[in-house]
Amino acid sequence: xxxxxxxxPGMSAEPHKHRLAVGIDLGTTNSLxxxxxxxxxxxxxxxxxxxxxxxxxxxxxxxxxxxxxxALAAQATDPRNTIVSxxxxxxxxxxDVAHVxxxxxxxxxxxxxxxxxxIQGVKSPVEISAEILRVLRLRAEASLGGELTGAVITVPAxxxxxxxxxxxxxxxxxxxxxxRLLNEPTAAAVAYGLDNAAEGVYAVYDLGGxxxxxxxxxxxxxxxxxxxxxxxxxxxxDDFDHRLFCWMLDQARIAPPSSEDSRxxxxxxxxxxxLLTSCEEAPIQLRLGSGEAIDLAISRxxxxxxxxxxxxxxxxxxxxxxxxxxLAPEDIKGVVMVGGATRMxxxxxxVAEYFGQEPLTNLDPDxxxxxxxxxxxxxxxxxxxxxxxxxxxxxxxxxSLGLETMGGLVEKVIPRNSTLPIARAQEFTTFKDxxxxxxxxxxxxxxxxxxxxxxxxxxxxxGIPPMVAGAARIRVAFQVDADGxxxxxxxxxxxxxxxxxxxxxxxxxxxxxxxxMLRAGVERAGDDMAARALREQQVEADRVIEATEQAxxxxxxxxxxxERDQIKVVIAQLRSLREGQDHRxxxxxxxxxxxxxxxxxxxxxxxSIRSALTGHKIDEISV
Amino acid sequence: xxxxLSESAAKxxxxxxxxxxxxxxxxxxxxxxxxxxxxxxxxxxxxxxxEDLVFDSHGVKVIVDPKSLAYLEGTELDFxxxxxxxxxxxxxxxxxxxxxxxxxxxx
Numbered sequence: 001x002x003x004x005x006x007x008x009p010g011m012s013a014e015p016h017k018h019r020l021a022v023g024i025d026l027g028t029t030n031s032l033x034x035x036x037x038x039x040x041x042x043x044x045x046x047x048x049x050x051x052x053x054x055x056x057x058x059x060x061x062x063x064x065x066x067x068x069x070x071a072l073a074a075q076a077t078d079p080r081n082t083i084v085s086x087x088x089x090x091x092x093x094x095x096d097v098a099h100v101x102x103x104x105x106x107x108x109x110x111x112x113x114x115x116x117x118x119i120q121g122v123k124s125p126v127e128i129s130a131e132i133l134r135v136l137r138l139r140a141e142a143s144l145g146g147e148l149t150g151a152v153i154t155v156p157a158x159x160x161x162x163x164x165x166x167x168x169x170x171x172x173x174x175x176x177x178x179x180r181l182l183n184e185p186t187a188a189a190v191a192y193g194l195d196n197a198a199e200g201v202y203a204v205y206d207l208g209g210x211x212x213x214x215x216x217x218x219x220x221x222x223x224x225x226x227x228x229x230x231x232x233x234x235x236x237x238d239d240f241d242h243r244l245f246c247w248m249l250d251q252a253r254i255a256p257p258s259s260e261d262s263r264x265x266x267x268x269x270x271x272x273x274x275l276l277t278s279c280e281e282a283p284i285q286l287r288l289g290s291g292e293a294i295d296l297a298i299s300r301x302x303x304x305x306x307x308x309x310x311x312x313x314x315x316x317x318x319x320x321x322x323x324x325x326x327l328a329p330e331d332i333k334g335v336v337m338v339g340g341a342t343r344m345x346x347x348x349x350x351v352a353e354y355f356g357q358e359p360l361t362n363l364d365p366d367x368x369x370x371x372x373x374x375x376x377x378x379x380x381x382x383x384x385x386x387x388x389x390x391x392x393x394x395x396x397x398x399x400s401l402g403l404e405t406m407g408g409l410v411e412k413v414i415p416r417n418s419t420l421p422i423a424r425a426q427e428f429t430t431f432k433d434x435x436x437x438x439x440x441x442x443x444x445x446x447x448x449x450x451x452x453x454x455x456x457x458x459x460x461x462x463g464i465p466p467m468v469a470g471a472a473r474i475r476v477a478f479q480v481d482a483d484g485x486x487x488x489x490x491x492x493x494x495x496x497x498x499x500x501x502x503x504x505x506x507x508x509x510x511x512x513x514x515x516x517m518l519r520a521g522v523e524r525a526g527d528d529m530a531a532r533a534l535r536e537q538q539v540e541a542d543r544v545i546e547a548t549e550q551a552x553x554x555x556x557x558x559x560x561x562x563e564r565d566q567i568k569v570v571i572a573q574l575r576s577l578r579e580g581q582d583h584r585x586x587x588x589x590x591x592x593x594x595x596x597x598x599x600x601x602x603x604x605x606x607x608s609i610r611s612a613l614t615g616h617k618i619d620e621i622s623v
Numbered sequence: 624x625x626x627x628l629s630e631s632a633a634k635x636x637x638x639x640x641x642x643x644x645x646x647x648x649x650x651x652x653x654x655x656x657x658x659x660x661x662x663x664x665x666x667x668x669x670x671x672x673x674e675d676l677v678f679d680s681h682g683v684k685v686i687v688d689p690k691s692l693a694y695l696e697g698t699e700l701d702f703x704x705x706x707x708x709x710x711x712x713x714x715x716x717x718x719x720x721x722x723x724x725x726x727x728x729x730x
Contacts, residue, residue: 006711008667009650010666011666039643142706
């Protein structure tokens with residue numbers, strides 16, 4: 001018997017056609033799945049009522065694969081085959097992964113993405129993540145009583161193309177249809193309904209188990225734009241536990257504990273930390289393996305003092321992110337807290353002090369990202385009313401996309417901050433007579449010169465019918481889907497020959513690179529304009545010289561020797577000007593050559609008309 | 624007679640309406656569709672229509688249009704949990720047979 005959920009007025013689905021959609025927060029430490037049920041976003045718990053799945057996958061010798069809590073328990077006994085924090089490896093090469101040497105895994109470098117050797121063979125991070133996603137999918141299907149139409153999966157705002165693509169691939173492998181990838185801070189903002197709130201700039205403070213991220217989002221006309229992100233990949237709630245753990249060792253004056261004792265002490269530390277969120281004091285009592293008893297208590301203030309510098313450490317990235325966005329703390333309209341660690345009262349206090357306002361904390365910070373993703377998924381499969389359409393959230397392109405043109409210049413096809421998805425086409429033409437192939441170089445960045453932008457892909461269009469320069473019409477279409485993945489195609493309009501490329505860079509841009517390139521784009525705008533003007537004139541000079549020389553070779557007999565020499569002198573002058581840096585001088589040279597060849601051009605015209613008319617009777621050519 | 628909610632269903636409906644932030648009650652209805660002829664409708668109601676019949680059950684307004692009522696007379700809406708899944712279930716005495724999953728039915 002199917003169980004029914006309450007639909008929005010007029011939105012009851014046809015029987016057997018319920019569009020079940022979920023949001024998934026695929027976290028470094030924990031993952032969650034959520035859905036909108038009876039109009040409310042809720043996280044879907046497992047049989048024991050736990051909503052969070054530890055993002056841990058263990059490959060066992062017998063071919064079984066454990067995910068989550070079960071795998072967590074094996075972390076100490078089978079570290080090599082128990083993969084934690086696989087998210088850090090998504091779309092990354094070995095050299096990009098920090099602290100490889102301290103990790104217990106057997107890495108294998110392979111092009112594009114690092115792989116891990118396990119007892120069940122070599123696994124890519126995509127496959128490992130897919131195991132976590134599969135568990136979440138099965139849980140959702142059991143909870144919702146049907147197959148999923150699609151899922152929205154969240155990714156950090158700083159994830160580049162390669163990391164996003166890897167996440168999408170993992171979802172596909174897990175049997176999920178990805179409706180969209182959504183930035184984690186955006187999802188959190190959606191869960192708080194900020195997309196319906198007044199326009200403005202919001203900060204999302206995300207302190208997870210092992211990572212800290214701060215994002216500055218700008219909301220305008222229903223579009224969230226990520227202005228800047230910053231963070232610390234090695235700072236999280238676990239560090240607070242560790243501080244407390246060290247304090248316990250120090251207070252109880254115990255020798256370095258066995259690994260079993262150490263594990264239990266750490267668990268006690270975590271419990272005490274969580275207790276201090278609601279109580280003023282937390283007792284810490286346990287008996288060690290040696291029989292020695294530990295009986296301590298810690299107050300909230302003591303704990304705050306103990307971890308004060310950790311809290312301070314999070315404010316560094318906050319400052320940097322604001323600086324990158326060119327904003328001051330008072331420009332922030334609201335602060336969203338994400339991640340279980342933000343429950344700690346002294347963190348909330350520090351954030352409130354810094355921004356001069358109370359942060360938003362009324363939603364469960366562990367769940368808020370998944371809830372926002374579920375709301376987005378629900379809207380994307382059409383479970384909301386038409387008049388709520390504005391609600392559909394849009395992401396934007398962080399950097400302009402364009403093509404290299406002659407002279408190493410960038411022709412921007414899609415400007416930065418365009419909303420996704422988007423398709424734009426532009427026509428290009430051939431540069432030389434009889435040109436039958438064209439090379440395309442797709443670049444990303446704000447600068448005018450290709451060398452200052454990032455190269456994304458190259459492809460060639462062959463089989464263009466030979467034509468005079470400028471006659472071929474080649475339509476180049478850029479298409480960016482809702483997840484920010486780009487495909488480019490080129491088509492010669494008269495013959496229909498076509499070539500295309502799906503941009504799947506092995507490494508995309510890091511957040512630092514993006515902000516760096518953006519800043520450079522603004523600061524260097526003046527230089528760029530001059531450089532562009534120079535290149536344009538150089539290209540034009542080359543074109544004019546080539547055309548003139550071709551004409552001389554073909555119709556040189558129309559001029560006498562002196563006239564020919566005169567033109568050659570002007571060409572030589574232009575050649576030497578072209579090597580210089582003054583675009584105005586080159587322009588003058590081009591004009592001089594144009595003047596010098598006026599007479600020649602006129603004679604060529606006459607001669608071609610004469611040859612066209614020769615042998616024809618008057619009435620044949622009358623119109 | 625009319626249409627009623629079980630206590631657990633009423634509690635959940637009231638809770639959902641409160642969280643949703645608007646709505647005067649829920650609408651139970653039937654429409655012709657599905658493999659066995661008819662299907663249930665279960666929706667939030669922001670505004671009842673003039674011809675609607677309104678029943679009060681455990682403090683929750685249950686709204687039914689007159690045409691549907693013919694097929695729903697005596698129905699109790701229950702809230703049940705089945706494994707990880709949970710949701711509403713129509714206990715309708717008028718049903719002669721239903722499709723395998725119970726989403727559509729025949730009277």
